[in-house]
Each structure stands twice: as structure tokens, then as C-alpha cells.
Amino acid sequence: MRRILTPERPDWRDTAARLGFRFHTIDGEPYWDESACYAFTLQQIEQDLEDPTFELHQMAMGLVEEIVNSEELMDRLAVPVDYRDWIAESWRRGEPHLYGRMDLAYDGNGPAKLFELNYDTPTSLYEAAFFQWVWLEEQKQRGVIAQNADQYNLIQDLLVETFATIAPDLPKPLYFSAMRESQEDQGTIAYLRDCAEQAGIDTRTIAIEDIGLSTDSRFTDLDDYVIPALFKLYPLEFLFADRFGPALPRSGIRLIEPPWKTLLSNKGILPLLWQKHAGHPNLLEAHFETGTSGALGPGWVRKPLYSREGANVTLILPDGSQHVAAGPYDDAPWIRQAVHPLPRFDGNYAVIGSWVVADRAAGIGIREDTTLITRDTSRFLPHIILD
Amino acid sequence: MKRSPTVRLLLMGAAPVLLTACEAQEEAVLYKDVAECVAGARLTQDQCQAAFDHAKSEHERVAPRYTSQSDCETDFGAAKCQAVNQGAGIQYIPLMAAYALGYYAGRPNYYQSQPLYYSHTTFGSGGYINSGGQPVARSTGNATVSRSAMQAPTRAVTMSRSGFGSSSSARGGWGGSSGS
Numbered sequence: 078m079r080r081i082l083t084p085e086r087p088d089w090r091d092t093a094a095r096l097g098f099r100f101h102t103i104d105g106e107p108y109w110d111e112s113a114c115y116a117f118t119l120q121q122i123e124q125d126l127e128d129p130t131f132e133l134h135q136m137a138m139g140l141v142e143e144i145v146n147s148e149e150l151m152d153r154l155a156v157p158v159d160y161r162d163w164i165a166e167s168w169r170r171g172e173p174h175l176y177g178r179m180d181l182a183y184d185g186n187g188p189a190k191l192f193e194l195n196y197d198t199p200t201s202l203y204e205a206a207f208f209q210w211v212w213l214e215e216q217k218q219r220g221v222i223a224q225n226a227d228q229y230n231l232i233q234d235l236l237v238e239t240f241a242t243i244a245p246d247l248p249k250p251l252y253f254s255a256m257r258e259s260q261e262d263q264g265t266i267a268y269l270r271d272c273a274e275q276a277g278i279d280t281r282t283i284a285i286e287d288i289g290l291s292t293d294s295r296f297t298d299l300d301d302y303v304i305p306a307l308f309k310l311y312p313l314e315f316l317f318a319d320r321f322g323p324a325l326p327r328s329g330i331r332l333i334e335p336p337w338k339t340l341l342s343n344k345g346i347l348p349l350l351w352q353k354h355a356g357h358p359n360l361l362e363a364h365f366e367t368g369t370s371g372a373l374g375p376g377w378v379r380k381p382l383y384s385r386e387g388a389n390v391t392l393i394l395p396d397g398s399q400h401v402a403a404g405p406y407d408d409a410p411w412i413r414q415a416v417h418p419l420p421r422f423d424g425n426y427a428v429i430g431s432w433v434v435a436d437r438a439a440g441i442g443i444r445e446d447t448t449l450i451t452r453d454t455s456r457f458l459p460h461i462i463l464d
Numbered sequence: 465m466k467r468s469p470t471v472r473l474l475l476m477g478a479a480p481v482l483l484t485a486c487e488a489q490e491e492a493v494l495y496k497d498v499a500e501c502v503a504g505a506r507l508t509q510d511q512c513q514a515a516f517d518h519a520k521s522e523h524e525r526v527a528p529r530y531t532s533q534s535d536c537e538t539d540f541g542a543a544k545c546q547a548v549n550q551g552a553g554i555q556y557i558p559l560m561a562a563y564a565l566g567y568y569a570g571r572p573n574y575y576q577s578q579p580l581y582y583s584h585t586t587f588g589s590g591g592y593i594n595s596g597g598q599p600v601a602r603s604t605g606n607a608t609v610s611r612s613a614m615q616a617p618t619r620a621v622t623m624s625r626s627g628f629g630s631s632s633s634a635r636g637g638w639g640g641s642s643g644s
Contacts, residue, residue, distance in 0.1 A: 097476035122466065210471050227466050234468040250596075256632055271476045277610070279598065286629040302596070311632065321627030440467070462466060 078185030079116045080422035083222070086111065086215055097268075098208050100261040109204060110456040111212055114222075115427065115443050116463045121185060122229045122441075129189055129359045130431040130438040133179060133350075136357075137194060137341050138436070140349055141168055144340050153365060154345040155382055155410050157317050163326035164336040172335035173243040174435070175269075175308075176202070176236065177342075178442075180451070181359075181429045184420030188358035191350075192417075192428065197334050197342035198310050198385070200261060201430055201457055203268035205442030206232035209459040227462040229441050233272065235434035240276035242435070248305030248331055250279040252298065255310040257284035262310045269308060285311050294324050306331040313339040314383050344380045344412045366411040376416045382409045386453040392416060394449075402450045418449055426451065427458075491567045492614055494580060494592060494604040504605075507572055515574035519563035523579040524548055526595035527557035541584055558582075562592055562604055566614040578614070 086092065089111060093101050101109035117126075144150045145165035156164065177196035183189035210230055216222040253270040255262035270280045281298065288304065289297040296304045307330055309316070316322055340346070347363040354360055364370070366379065373379050379391045388404025394416060419426040425445040432439040444455040495501040501512035529548075530536040536545035536556040545556045561582035566573045580592040580600055591602040594613055601607035 095478045096473065097478075119466070207471055207473070210467060213467075230467040232468070233471045256629055267476050271473050274474045275472060279610075284629075285632075286626050288628050289625040290623060290627055292623050311628070315631035316628060318631045319628045320630065321624075324627075 078121055078183070080113050080425075080427075081116050082113050083111065083216065086212070086219070086221075089212075092211065092215070093208070096208065096211065098203065098264070100264045101204075101208075103261065106454065108456055109208065110445070110458050113423070114458055115422075115460040116226075117185070117229070117460060118464050119227075119462050122462055125183060125189055126181065126429065126431055126441060127229065127438045130179060130181075130433060133191055133359055134177075134433045134436065134438070136350055136354060137196075137346060140346065140353070141337055141340055144349075145169070145337065150349070153349075153410075154340060154343045156340070156343075157314075159323065160317055160326065160336070164339065167332075167335045168337035172331065172337070173239075173246075173333075174335055174338050175239055175243075175333050176435075176439075177334075177338070177433045178202075178430045179433065181431050182417050182419050183429050189429070189431075190361050190417045191347075191359055192361075192414075193344060193380070194341050194346060195385075195430075196338050198312050199430075199432075200265050200310070201442050201444065202232070202265050202432075204457045205430065205432060205440060206230065206236065207268065209442065209457075212459045213461060222461060223463060225463070228460065229462060230439075232432050232434060232440040235437055235439045236269070236272040237275045239435040240273045240278055244276055244278050247278070250281050251306045251308060251333075252281045252283050252304050253308045253310075254283050254285050254288065257286055266308065266310050273308075285309065288321070290321050290324055295328050296321075296324070296330050304330060306333070308333040312342075312383070312385065344382045344384065345410075347414055348412050361417050362415040364413050366413055370413065373413065378414045378416055379411050380414065381411055384409075387450045388452075390450050392449060394418065400449050402448075402452060419451070428455075490609060490614060492564050492600070492607050492609045493567070493572070494562050494564045494601055494607060496562045496604050500604060507574060511572065511574045515565050515572075515577035516563055518574075519577040519579040520560060522595075523560045524550070524557065527560070527579065527581065528595060528597060530556045532556065539583060539585070540581060544582070564592070564594070564600055564607075564609075564614070566609075 145168050151161050176199065177194060178199035179194050180192040181189040182192055210228065213222060213228050217224060217226060251273055253266040255266045270282060273280050283298050287299055291297050298304055309332060313336060316325060348365050351360055351363045373391060373393055375393050375397050376395045377393055381389050387402045390402045392400040419428055425447065426449055427443055427445050428451045430442045430444060441460060443458045443460055444451055445458055446452055446455040498512045498516050501507055502509050533545055533556045536558060540558040544559050546559055547554050548557055558581040560579040562580040563577050564580050565577040578594060580594060583593045584590045586593050586599045587602050592600045594600050598613045600609050600613050
């Protein structure tokens with residue numbers, strides 16, 4: 078695994094505009110960054126990333142059955158009581174899931190370590206599945222990247238295939254929804270909707286804020302049509318906390334990701350994985366924080382059960398130095414995870430987002446940040462496989 | 465190769481690449497009225513009537529609606545629209561032009577028939593659409609249609625909106641994104 082400086086395509090912004098990539102620059106800061114790329118060997122990709130991703134995913138999926146049958150585990154994960162039956166039902170009915178991203182720390186040597194699962198509302202999808210693919214093709218055509226270079230990226234193939242697989246049992250049309258003003262989230266759902274259309278699914282879009290509730294407790298679009306199925310790029314726990322939340326269980330709506338997926342997006346899954354697979358080479362030691370946990374010591378990270386984009390994470394390195402990311406998620410219980418600092422390349426901390434589509438390892442995207450805690454300020458860099 | 469052999473965009477890019485949809489197809493049959501249904505000899509007179517009655521009863525509730533008669537006639541033709549008032553003021557809907565029923569495992573779904581409307585623009589030169597605006601068939605008679613076209617969308621009376629989305633703003637619009 079190497080970080081290689083690569084000349085940018087002089088016309089990449091035009092290409093982005095032509096291909097619908099509108100959030101490559103966020104609030105004036107670069108987000109898509111092709112001034113460098115990461116190069117892996119095929120062995121690093123297959124043995125150190127692809128296989129562990131599949132195995133970690135299987136281990137996580139193996140916990141769901143146990144959680145939905147245990148009030149005690151539901152308590153530990155702080156799942157709201159009113160939604161537990163509904164979540165469990167969605168699992169027992171086998172409601173299909175679409176995708177997830179696990180964040181891995183990996184420096185090219187030794188086992189990748191699982192930081193967390195983003196299994197409810199993962200983003201950075203379009204840039205990983207599509208735009209980085211286009212980048213490689215164009216850079217090869219222009220002779221910037223070697224002709225024999227490849228990329229670990231079957232994400233779009235598997236997304237379209239998965240949509241086609243779940244289509245027959247999905248009520249239609251399928252609505253895609255995100256907060257109206259978030260350009261990044263809107264871009265992500267536009268891409269997913271495109272993949273669904275490619276699979277022949279009839280789709281619509283609606284802003285999360287525009288969803289209506291009918292007199293008979295069903296969710297409606299702006300023309301009063303009942304929304305039979307909804308892809309929501311909006312955390313399930315936010316839906317619960319919102320005014321319409323209590324209507325969800327009896328609304329009959331089909332959600333993607335399905336309600337049970339929130340259990341795996343919960344940071345509490347990390348101590349549960351450790352309890353079951355203590356010492357697994359791809360896991361970091363993790364525990365639930367309790368009243369007797371004491372102050373956070375050197376070598377530990379503290380994360381809220383529910384958090385996004387690195388918010389509210391506190392990290393104390395073995396040397397005692399403390400790193401804190403402020404944020405709004407200060408109202409849920411916490412977990413503690415052993416510190417495993419991200420590898421540093423040319424002064425940048427890199428984290429690997431490893432995609433799972435349906436139940437298959439699908440590809441990776443890399444984000445860099447200037448701090449140890451990867452935030453919403455990170456930049457996305459493309460990668461290649463080159464032996 | 466560890467990457468997708470091709471990638472495509474249908475809607476998102478400036479230049480879409482069109483692909484063949486691979487949605488499940490099902491058999492359906494369209495009739496203009498009960499007489500045409502009976503003449504088709506696939507259903508009894510009673511079944512034809514029951515299917516028509518069901519479609520007719522759904523018609524006013526599910527038909528595409530317009531606030532002006534001229535907008536409606538632009539889409540469906542002169543004198544092809546009717547006024548309705550369902551508590552939201554006068555609205556205009558196209559006349560029911562035909563009805564359709566699907567076949568499930570070879571048996572007619574005459575109790576789940578749906579109203580169809582004749583659009584001069586669909587299929588290029590005109591044809592029948594369902595209440596959701598999806599093209600169903602060019603003409604009456606037997607047809608093979610996508611499964612979703614036979615699942616007519618349902619409407620309901622919305623009493624409230626903006627019940628979702630407040631958790632994100634309460635959390636300060638974190639990074640402008642709800643994703644992770």
C-alpha cells in the first residue's frame with residue numbers, strides 16, 4: 078500500500094459536472110482529491126481487505142438473531158422500547174438489505190482493524206462506485222496510470238444486481254429520500270436511484286421533510302400517493318425521534334435499509350463482536366461503558382452508540398495525548414474501543430471504507446483527513462491495484 | 465478484473481445510457497367496457513361487470529388530477545376530462561377509458577381491476593396509462609406489462625407533513641449531511 082502523487086485530470090471538474098457529481102467540493106473545501114492515489118497489491122486487496130470484510134460482515138450478521146431475541150441486548154444498545162417489535166419483525170420477515178460500509182484501519186501490513194460499521198446510512202458511495210472507476214479509465218487512457226492497473230470496485234455491478242434481486246418482492250414505486258438541503262446526501266440518493274432504475278425499478282424521490290402522514294397512518298408523497306417503499310438516507314434513530322416516528326410500525330412502509338439494519342449500525346455492535354470473537358485479528362478490544370468504567374485511560378477511544386461522521390469521539394493515545402471531535406451526539410450511552418491509530422501517509426491519516434453490497438464484499442474507497450479522527454471534512458482519494 | 469466491466473448512469477448524468485429493464489412481466493388484459501370484456505369470452509358476464517365496477521369505483525379516487533380543465537385536456541384530449549370535487553375544490557380528472565386486470569398464476573384478478581386512461585402521447589402515438597401515469601398498453605386486448613404497472617398506486621388523505629427531518633436540524637445540521 079503506497080500513496081502515489083498523480084497529476085489531476087485538467088478537465089475533471091467538467092467530467093464531474095457531466096456525470097452528475099455536484100459535491101466534489103463542499104463549502105469551498107476539496108472533497109474529491111485526485112492529486113494522489115493509493116496503490117495496493119492484489120494480495121493486499123484480497124487477503125487483507127476483501128476476505129476480512131466478508132468475514133466481519135458474517136460475524137456481524139450472526140449477532141442480529143441473538144439481539145432481536147434479547148431484551149437485555151436491546152437495552153444495552155439503547156433501542157427505543159416502542160420500536161423493538163417492529164425491528165425484530167423486519168428481521169424475521171427477512172426484509173432484504175442493500176449496502177453498508179465498514180471502516181478499516183490498514184497500512185499495508187498485518188491485519189486490517191475494524192473501526193466501525195456504517196450500516197444504516199453510509200455515504201461516499203457514488204465517488205467510490207462510479208467516479209473513482211471513471212478516474213481510473215481516463216487516467217489509463219491518458220497514460221498517467223499503467224495499463225495493467227486494476228481497481229477493487231464491483232460496487233455498481235453488485236448494487237444493480239441486488240436491486241434486481243429484491244425488485245420482485247418490493248412494493249413499487251420505490252421512493253428515495255434524504256434531507257432537502259444536503260447536497261451530498263441528495264447526490265448519494267440520486268446515484269442509488271439511478272442504480273435502481275437500471276435494475277428496472279420504478280422510482281421517485283421526495284425530501285424527508287416533505288413526507289406526509291395520512292389519516293389512516295400511512296406515509297404519503299406530495300401528491301398524496303401512499304409511499305409503499307422508501308430508501309431513506311436518514312438515520313433510523315432520527316426517524317424514531319421525529320414527530321411521525323410513532324406512526325412507522327403500523328404504516329406498512331417498507332424501508333431500505335430495513336429497520337433491523339440499525340442494530341448493526343449501532344456502535345454497541347463492537348463490544349458484542351468482541352465478546353463473541355475476543356482476540357479476532359480484525360477486531361479491536363471493545364466494551365460497553367458502565368458506571369464502574371472509570372475515567373478514559375490512555376490507549377482508549379470513547380464513542381457514542383449512535384453517532385455519525387466521527388462526532389463526539391474522544392481518543393487518548395498511549396502517550397496520554399487527547400484528541401476530541403465535538404458533536405451533537407452526547408445523549409446516548411457510550412462504548413470504549415482500544416486505540417489503533419490510523420496509518421499516516423505524507424502527513425495524512427487514511428481510513429479505508431470497505432463496501433458490502435447485499436452480503437458480498439464489493440470494493441473500497443479511501444478517505445484522508447489531517448486529524449486522527451476521520452470527520453466530515455475528510456477528502457476522498459481514488460485507488461488502484463498494481464502488482 | 466476486480467472492478468465492474470461497465471458502469472452506467474441513466475438519470476444522473478447529462479447523457480444517459482438506456483438499458484433494457486429487467487422487471488418481471490405479467491400477463492394482463494384490457495377492456496374498453498363490459499361488452500368488449502364479454503365478447504373476449506375469457507370472463508363471464510358477472511366477472512366482467514364486477515371488474516368494471518371495481519375499476520369505476522376506484523376511478524375518481526385514483527385518477528390523475530389537475531387544477532385546470534385545459535391542463536387536463538392537453539394531456540388527454542378535448543372533452544375527455546370531468547370535474548370532481550372531493551373537498552379540495554373543483555379538480556379535473558380524465559375520463560376512464562378502459563379497465564385492466566392482471567392474471568395471477570393463470571387466474572384473472574377481476575376483483576383487483578384498475579381504471580385506465582387514454583393518453584395521446586404515451587408510446588409515441590397514444591395508448592393506455594394507469595392512474596400513476598405508467599404506460600400499460602397501446603390498445604385493448606391481451607398485453608404483457610411490467611408487474612409494477614399492474615400495482616396501481618394508492619392514495620390517502622394526508623393530514624400532516626414535515627413530521628420527519630427535525631432530528632437532523634436539532635443536531636445542528638451536522639456537516640450538512642445525515643449520512644456517515
